[in-house]
Amino acid sequence: MAEFSHLDAEGTARMVDTGAKPVQRRRAIAVGFVECAPATVAALREKALPKGDVLTVARIAAIQAAKRTDELIPLCHSLPLDAVDVDFEVTDKGVAIRATASTSAKTGVEMEALTAVSVAGLTIYDMCKAIDKQMVIGGIRVTDKIKE
Amino acid sequence: MAEFSHLDAEGTARMVDTGAKPVQRRRAIAVGFVECAPATVAALREKALPKGDVLTVARIAAIQAAKRTDELIPLCHSLPLDAVDVDFEVTDKGVAIRATASTSAKTGVEMEALTAVSVAGLTIYDMCKAIDKQMVIGGIRVTDKIKE
Amino acid sequence: MAEFSHLDAEGTARMVDTGAKPVQRRRAIAVGFVECAPATVAALREKALPKGDVLTVARIAAIQAAKRTDELIPLCHSLPLDAVDVDFEVTDKGVAIRATASTSAKTGVEMEALTAVSVAGLTIYDMCKAIDKQMVIGGIRVTDKIKE
Amino acid sequence: MAEFSHLDAEGTARMVDTGAKPVQRRRAIAVGFVECAPATVAALREKALPKGDVLTVARIAAIQAAKRTDELIPLCHSLPLDAVDVDFEVTDKGVAIRATASTSAKTGVEMEALTAVSVAGLTIYDMCKAIDKQMVIGGIRVTDKIKE
Amino acid sequence: MAEFSHLDAEGTARMVDTGAKPVQRRRAIAVGFVECAPATVAALREKALPKGDVLTVARIAAIQAAKRTDELIPLCHSLPLDAVDVDFEVTDKGVAIRATASTSAKTGVEMEALTAVSVAGLTIYDMCKAIDKQMVIGGIRVTDKIKE
């Protein structure tokens, strides 16, 4: 049976020991989506785009959260991020989020990319919740994981 | 057109001023889901359940993140949480997450409940990612918002 | 001789005990200025204004820092902020910053307003430093302190 | 026209990608000044100096803030600081602050030095504000930036 | 059998719900001790006392940690502290630490007092470890818990 890297033989939670792993350049991309009502999409297009504050606030929140992934996710290692990029596309159904995290470290950065996407989604939710009570954040997943 | 509470007349981001609002008991419930492969569900049931560490670690991460929602989401107010409850159900498709946040404050706690669900989902993802590269976190939404 | 509230009779640092003080609505306004070269002002006006990201990033950083004033300044109390407003004016000499912090608490919020101004200034510095090595942040002071 | 490193071609905020930059020893020095009333300077000399707690508290606050610069300034990278030194000189006009930050990293540490100076100034302000309502924090700038 | 307040009927960790509890003034006192070698005590007395930086740094660290107890201890509530006092006595065997935490809140502050003592002890350890490899931190306990 598949083994959990974060559980030892007795099922106890643990950090994976990265002491013997080499430092490598690594990059991960994650995506997600905030489903909004048509009126919310219209309001975003009218009031908050193309250079409106909603998406800028979400981008900043995402970058800051990515840098603190190790504080949020208990068994994650602290990584020095080389870059975090966060892009948005407003579609007829809501807001698509894409985050890329890069590092030169001993372990991968998919959790940082996923954290950026999640917090971007939460921030968009927060800023739109006064006009839309039915939003759903979903489709959060890793699309690329690259080691150079 | 609907108005964003977090943008002023010129579209500039702002915190909502809660100075004149009364302190009330408030509660919010949010849900979400981590879709896993059948082998991951089997491994969770075998190795990590019923009292395994995976879900306990996710619960603790969720509670801690809820207490720090105001650090993660830029325009959120700092709220003194009375309680945060996080429950999980492992189904054939993955793990269902439900979080309840309660406060006695001037503003609602749905962002705290949503943050708890999101970070629980990220932590489950982190602990299962060595055995499952295809997980998707989704369905994150508010189901109840109560003011007493 | 004037007495330091944060030093006891022997000169030892201490928090002021606010236990017997009433909760009151309080507000404080602080200002500051980032002096820039004319070319930087021109670039800000061209590329980063009126709705450019520089000032939005600085505003978000300021609001987030104001909420964490008690972590930065050792003897400050933790206060639940009702609102933080941050405004900028780009003049021929640089960027004027004004922050207003409001609370309902036992002690004043001038440190929160000053922290918001300082971190807004640092963020503007960070975003302009590639094009201007001579900026100076100054004039940081409290202009109003109101108790209702 | 000069280009902002933290804005892309469309004016969107971004982190600079440091992935391809070499690790180098870097050092930056920043200064600032807290203008105080003569009575405050006298009180500092009488009660808080030469080994009084005011400046020690400010020094500790500055060192701790420098280590958290990446949390305060949204687009800053996380840097492992080798050292942070903070010195004060009490003059007839107030307190001069000087901070030196050192690292072995891919990017410079002037923001860390500036953050140390700013938070030292805020802490001095906090500790003296009961006896002086007219202080001004200013002259915050980088004096040296060295790459070895 | 005695019941754990932080475990539900199935043994699952939870926060205690304080929603129905009244706000009361509460105070707790905790103590602890750092055992040092005689040479360390002599050095502390010679170089670091009576107004030396070692104990001031430890006091500041303790106050700051007390304010963040809810971040360190997963099931603790966030409390607005009215005051934190930290006192030291250097004896022939080492350093005695005493911390008092006060709040006006729905739940007690013994964890805040204990956290202050623990972090004061760790900071003293850190500052003396270059000259003493045999220190032991112990005797950390609550001596008083008062509700007014």
Add this chain to the structure above:
Amino acid sequence: MAEFSHLDAEGTARMVDTGAKPVQRRRAIAVGFVECAPATVAALREKALPKGDVLTVARIAAIQAAKRTDELIPLCHSLPLDAVDVDFEVTDKGVAIRATASTSAKTGVEMEALTAVSVAGLTIYDMCKAIDKQMVIGGIRVTDKIKE
């Protein structure tokens, strides 16, 4: 007389400059003990063991605190931890705690191991305090410090 590494010639607190030190693999082990009443030990064995949440919550709290040692202890450097292991043994007298911290860095990790032990002890205290008012946390010390 022995010299404090964290005080300069005038007794002023300072960080040790690690700029010229080589990166080495380092490991430190620390231990501690939470003395409990026999009824608490019995309750732990009955309700909270072998896979109960008390020790898992304490382990997670310890790992998370170890990663933030530099925020808690003012003059500590920020270190990228390769691993943190936390083990518990419930004896007739209470709970023995052992933490191992590993890094590849310029300076040692004993403070990280000690912080993990201390916060594990505080968390156990918090979770058992409803049934035991007489616990004492002690015996916190370094047992091993290894440089490879």
